Amino acid sequence: MRIGFDNDKYVELQSGKIRERINMFGSKLYLEFGGKLFDDFHASRVLPGFMPDSKIKMLLSLKEDAEVVIAINADAIEKSKKRGDYNISYDLDVLRLIDATREVGLYVGGVVITRYAGEPHADKFMERLRSLGVKVYKHYPIEGYPNNTNFIVSDEGFGKNEFVETTRRLVIVTAPGPGSGKMAVCLSQLYGEHKRGVKAGYAKFETFPIWNLPLNHPVNIAYEAATADLNDINMIDPFHLEAYQQVCVNYNRDIEIFPVLNAMLKRISGESPYKSPTDMGVNMAGYCITNNDIVVKAAKDEIIRRELKAKCAVKQGFANTNELEKIDALMARTGIAVSDRKVVPAAVQRANETNGPAVAIELPDGQIVTGKTSPLLGASAAALINAIKTLAGIDHDKKLIPPEVIGPIQELKIKYMGNHNPRLHTDEILIALSFSAITNKDAAKAFEMLPQLKNCDAHASVILSHVDENVFSKLGVRITCEPAYQTKKLYHAV
Numbered sequence: 001m002r003i004g005f006d007n008d009k010y011v012e013l014q015s016g017k018i019r020e021r022i023n024m025f026g027s028k029l030y031l032e033f034g035g036k037l038f039d040d041f042h043a044s045r046v047l048p049g050f051m052p053d054s055k056i057k058m059l060l061s062l063k064e065d066a067e068v069v070i071a072i073n074a075d076a077i078e079k080s081k082k083r084g085d086y087n088i089s090y091d092l093d094v095l096r097l098i099d100a101t102r103e104v105g106l107y108v109g110g111v112v113i114t115r116y117a118g119e120p121h122a123d124k125f126m127e128r129l130r131s132l133g134v135k136v137y138k139h140y141p142i143e144g145y146p147n148n149t150n151f152i153v154s155d156e157g158f159g160k161n162e163f164v165e166t167t168r169r170l171v172i173v174t175a176p177g178p179g180s181g182k183m184a185v186c187l188s189q190l191y192g193e194h195k196r197g198v199k200a201g202y203a204k205f206e207t208f209p210i211w212n213l214p215l216n217h218p219v220n221i222a223y224e225a226a227t228a229d230l231n232d233i234n235m236i237d238p239f240h241l242e243a244y245q246q247v248c249v250n251y252n253r254d255i256e257i258f259p260v261l262n263a264m265l266k267r268i269s270g271e272s273p274y275k276s277p278t279d280m281g282v283n284m285a286g287y288c289i290t291n292n293d294i295v296v297k298a299a300k301d302e303i304i305r306r307e308l309k310a311k312c313a314v315k316q317g318f319a320n321t322n323e324l325e326k327i328d329a330l331m332a333r334t335g336i337a338v339s340d341r342k343v344v345p346a347a348v349q350r351a352n353e354t355n356g357p358a359v360a361i362e363l364p365d366g367q368i369v370t371g372k373t374s375p376l377l378g379a380s381a382a383a384l385i386n387a388i389k390t391l392a393g394i395d396h397d398k399k400l401i402p403p404e405v406i407g408p409i410q411e412l413k414i415k416y417m418g419n420h421n422p423r424l425h426t427d428e429i430l431i432a433l434s435f436s437a438i439t440n441k442d443a444a445k446a447f448e449m450l451p452q453l454k455n456c457d458a459h460a461s462v463i464l465s466h467v468d469e470n471v472f473s474k475l476g477v478r479i480t481c482e483p484a485y486q487t488k489k490l491y492h493a494v
Contacts, residue, residue: 001364001455004294005049005285013284015061018205021282022065022169024273025201028193030186031282033174034206037068038100043207045478046222046299047285056104059172067109067168068101070094071175071185074113074122083177091125093176098134109166110135114181117141137162139181139188146184146260153267158191178230183261190268201273202265204254204280209234211248211278212286218299218334220249225306225330228323240276248278300334301457304341304480307331311483312463341480343459346370348482351461357486359383361458361477363390373423376406380460380468381429387456391449392442400443401429401436426471453477462486 022029035043036055043050051057059066075081076090083093094111101108111129113122116138126136139161142152151157164185171189173182186202193200208223220234237250239258254277261280265272274280289295307327313319331337339345343360346368350358356373359380363369369390371383389396409432410422424432430450437444454476463481464472472479 001048002291002294003049004289004291004298005047006288006290007049007051007054010050010285010288011054011058011061013287014058014282017282017284018058018062018170018203021201021203026199028166028169028171028198028200030171030173030189030200030202032182032186032202032204033172034182034204035208037097037172037174040207042222042226042302043285045305046219046295046302047289048294048298049290050285056106059106060104062170063105065168066170066172067107067166068172068174069109069112069164069166069185070097071112071114071173071180071182073180074116074119076177076180077113077122077125078119080121081177090176090180091121094129095132097174097176107168108134109168109171110137110164112137112139112164112181112185114139114184115141135165137164139185146257146264149260149263149267153191153264158188159195161188161192163192164189183257187261187264187268190265194268199269202280203282204277205282206254207283207285209249209251210286211237211250211281211283213249213289215249216333218296218303221330221334222299222302222306223251225303225327228306228310228326228330229319231326237276237278240278243275243279248276250277250281254280300336301341303327303330303334304336304338304344305478307338308344308459308480308483312481315483315485316463341457341459342368343457344480347459347461357460357462359458359460361387361453361456363387363456364452376410376423377429378421378423378425378468379462380426380464380472381424383458384426384453384471385429385433385446387453388446388449391452392445394442394446398442400440400446401432405432405436425465425467427467430471450475 038056039052040055041052044052072090072094080089082089086093098108111134113126113136116122129136142157144151173185175182190200190202209220213220215234215236224232224234233252234249235252235255237248237255240246240248258277262272262274310319310324310327314321314324343362346360347358350360350370350372354372357379358370358372360368360370361383367390369383369386371379371386373379374382385400406424409424409428413419414422433443433447437447456477458472458477458479460479460481462484469479
């Protein structure tokens with residue numbers, strides 16, 4: 001992977017900026033943490049060199065001063081709202097976040113159930129958290145929020161919320177996803193701190209859009225594509241332009257809420273240190289781009305991936321056409337086409353030649369290998385085997401897995417597991433290859449090539465099963481699919 005981002009510089013600058021903001025307020029800083037605390041793969045794709053765990057490394061440098069508070073909306077618990085990337089519900093993701101945060105050595109101060117109005121499932125979740133030794137706090141709906149600032153910043157508004165007892169100078173407020181109420185938790189805590197005579201401040205950490213990149217920079221457009229379902233729109237920050245005569249990029253929700261937020265800060269503390277939503281941010285990612293051409297190429301690739309993902313989601317009935325239409329417009333604005341991603345026409349051409357599903361993988365040196373469907377292997381499994389054969393310098397016609405290994409697996413699938421398709425999926429072919437590697441030197445050599453597939457692009461001519469998609473994901477292969485099913489059936493098993 002060609003590097004266009006200095007990760008070490010980012011960790012140093014970002015932690016330094018947060019320390020600076022803590023010192024600006026003195027006693028305590030509530031940091032609204034947008035985006036993903038862990039595994040920020042979007043950032044690592046559009047900023048090659050950005051490590052998915054960069055944010056955690058940055059926070060660990062502030063470990064002695066930091067604690068984490070997690071917010072989750074009661075309605076999300078009640079409706080079992082799910083995260084699209086992990087396919088788990090928000091409440092389960094809270095448990096995952098607590099475990100992951102503790103494992104890296106950061107302190108978790110508690111969980112806030114926001115907009116709580118007696119929801120039964122929220123009550124059960126709170127009981128579960130308490131039984132696990134996690135502190136839980138309830139914040140309630142406030143009539144007129146966010147516009148009625150006089151009522152909100154009062155004992156009948158924020159004053160009714162349970163105050164989260166925190167012990168560190170830096171309180172990181174994060175959540176399993178958007179709409180969880182992170183900002184409201186921060187402001188409610190500021191009100192509570194002020195009532196207790198503690199001087200505290202608020203700031204926001206959000207990697208995207210990158211405020212000091214141009215509005216139409218592909219990295220910022222890629223952010224719009226990634227949040228098309230939220231209808232986020234990048235805009236020039238008018239407040240920053242008026243205050244400093246400087247053009248900065250922010251997004252619609254922060255710009256729209258800023259006057260109200262600033263009014264709340266003034267009512268809580270008597271003054272606000274901020275003249276614009278950009279002022280509130282502490283993001284330093286824009287200063288760490290080392291090669292703009294590499295970053296531009298990566299961001300354009302990401303927009304194409306988002307386009308293909310949206311097309312498949314519409315085909316599967318998981319999304320409406322509004323999201324796709326927005327990404328279509330972003331594609332046109334950026335001047336790119338799906339065919340710019342080399343693996344797309346390669347997979348489609350191979351599928352047309354073989355009259356069946358096909359998969360294409362672009363190797364680190366730019367070479368493209370393909371796999372077709374056969375009686376033994378699905379297209380994904382075939383492409384995977386062909387890719388690691390090529391990386392290992394093994395002749396295409398050489399068999400790595402003997403028929404006596406594949407045969408019993410197929411018999412197990414059909415005879416005992418009730419499957420109708422004897423062809424091996426990617427997980428099954430990798431298990432078979434691992435057994436073959438014990439006695440076959442070529443199989444062992446090919447098996448050792450699997451790590452080299454990380455960050456490789458791939459495309460399938462049909463929508464893949466979850467099994468194949470997950471294997472590619474775990475290997476770090478950036479897989480996309482054509483918005484088409486292999487068969488014309490109405491029901492498609494995953």
